[in-house]
Amino acid sequence: MSAPSAQPAPTSPARPAGERTSHPLLRYLVRRLGVSALLIVGVTLVTFVLTNLVPGDTVAANLGQRAADDPAIVAAYRAHYGLDRPLPAQYLTYLGNLLHGDLGESQQTHRPVLTDLRSAVPATLEIAIGAIVLSVLIGVGFGTIAAVRRGHLADSALRLVSLVGISLPTFWFALVAYYVLSFKLDLAPGSGRLSPATTPPPDITGLYTLDSLLSGQWQTYADAVAHLMLPTLVLTLYTVGLLTRFTRSAVLEVLEQDYVRSARAKGLPGRTVLLRYVLRAALVPILTVVGLAFGALLSGTVLVEQIFSWPGLGSYAYQAASHLDLPGVMGVGLFVGIIYLLINLVVDLLYGAIDPRVRVS
């Protein structure tokens, strides 16, 4: 939690007023984190209510047919997971355990949810980070080109590309990419994080690429990277479309501003105007969309992981949801909720760093 607060700090020390500005920032942070904590409790409540108010039967979903017919087994099962107690009591117990960092035990894998998340999250992060970095680079570039060349061929072509990108059903595109690139052309492996013959690197961060590099296993590294290619490609295409469209409209809006015309009129080179004046101002709305795109990416990964047998958060969420595994679902909801709120916070703080006009008062 303290990591994001470190980022805006470097903006102030240059000025003598730095001492005074850090104080309101701190207060702002405390207030934001307080609101975030409340929202996270809200997220758990929503998940809890949604998964409990509905007719689905957890017992039937997790026990086999024969076991579910035996009242003794069912009773023992319900007692083990505390399902025999009133709902408010169940919820309060969950919150109490949460304060101790205990997310409960998955009713489906029979392991602590935290352990499950610990192995699923790095797998998803590995594709999500690659996809978001790639799509920001490509999307912001494409969008800027489209805006600058407005009405020209490049603009029309990029518009077509981005519209097709956001219209692609990710799950279908993943299947096609798998079939063509992996199955037919054998350019990249299509399922899992590593080839069956490769043993996973020692668990340091959980990111196979980083772990294999840290332990100097070059072959494992190459294998992990090869397995990353297809899922990352598929996820990237979707967010590229989104980011291209938004960068284009954000840049267009700035291009119409008077100060851009002034900068041109006083004879600054086009590149300077674009980088120092236009892109800097356009970066604020773009950042918001990057935050949102990361969320879209986490949604996309649910469908993509199914195709590529990727043992990540999406697969875990799918299994937990389809087995009505409440602790599992709550764990995923919590994790994703926290990520969302953190991204929003970082984005808001970065605003201040990029655009002095919106600095926290």
Added chain:
Amino acid sequence: MTVTAVDSGGLRARFRTRIPRAWRTPLGITGAVVAALWILIAVLGPLLWPHNPLGQDFPRLQAPSGAHWFGTDELGRDVLSRVLAGARVTVPLALLLVGLSVVIGGILGLAAGFFGRWVDETVMRLTDLVMAFPTVILAMVVAASLGASLVNAVLAALVVSWPAYARVTRGLVVGIRGAEYVLADRLLGFSAMRSLRMDIVPMVTGPVLILASLDIGTATLLLSGLSFLGLGAKPPTAEWGSMVGTAIAHFDAWWMGVFPGLAILTLVMAFNFLGDALRDALDPHTAGVLGQAETR
């Protein structure tokens, strides 16, 4: 405040006069034609199907040929007929989903923007909560707990879809509720309800409907995604998403998955092309508001 009111008034005028021009862009025309084709296919239904989409009448897993343009599936059903029949499932459900989201989100957004205070706070915090989840994960949880069926998939998608409309509607209402003509009517003795109906709703309808038209593609993707996961349409229903899902298990028979996917792609693309053309023809400010809601 007056400025916003004038802007929205201008928007309504543009809404009427500019639509024809919007359709004259190549993308807009393509979108309109393809969307109209899919709607026609959905309406005509059985008249167009070469074979019974549920009939297991042919040899299994036949590659595309003159007799079966899109091949046959793992149960010997004609894929072309199933793809055409799928339009009858997806098109109406996507429209229904968007329609319901507009109504629910619109009403909540109207209330939040017009009454403010605790109503506003409650509704906006609710939208925050829903938007803190990635759409597919939340919809998946709801669909799984309701049980797999198409109706439940629509309900689940509804849970994640309404907040965008609530936010946009609220934003528009906040922009005009202080306008002089609204205040004047209130001073004349209009009740809150009458003011809402006469002054607010007509100003908000246009932009929200445009957002809705932009959203049909997203709705289609969400619904077919849920069916792909096995949380929507149940076999033997000919639904595009679930057809792609079945195709995973029959990897060699590429035609089983490729054609239903192309159907989703063309339908979503058509609506996105249309929406894009529509948005371009509109007031850039409103377009910005709508665009922000779209990325949720």
